[in-house]
Amino acid sequence: MEEITLKQAQETIDSWIKTYGVRYFNELTNMTILMEEVGELARIMARTYGEQSFKESDKNRNLADEMADVLWVLICLANQTGVDLTKAFRENLQKKTARDKERHINNQKL
Numbered sequence: 001m002e003e004i005t006l007k008q009a010q011e012t013i014d015s016w017i018k019t020y021g022v023r024y025f026n027e028l029t030n031m032t033i034l035m036e037e038v039g040e041l042a043r044i045m046a047r048t049y050g051e052q053s054f055k056e057s058d059k060n061r062n063l064a065d066e067m068a069d070v071l072w073v074l075i076c077l078a079n080q081t082g083v084d085l086t087k088a089f090r091e092n093l094q095k096k097t098a099r100d101k102e103r104h105i106n107n108q109k110l
Helices: 006-021 027-048 063-081 085-100
Strands: none
Touching: 006 063, 006 085, 027 063, 063 085
């Protein structure tokens, strides 16, 4: 499968929603769904990398699929609110670089 940019992901999800999903859920509903999906991801992480043990109902969960669910809903929210994720990511990376370019290198704990 070929690479996909953030812009392509936003366009693909928008097209999918309009073709198969009828319409976007409202922003508040999608925000709640995002929290639900993050919780499902957290559950797998806690059981895979943390001390919690898997329940029978957890055993068929897929880490990559749960991450993709989080990304899907986040992209839906970006589309609904007019956020260009490519631009936002670039600006966020610049902000972090300017703010933290020496912070982590000089952190004795790391």
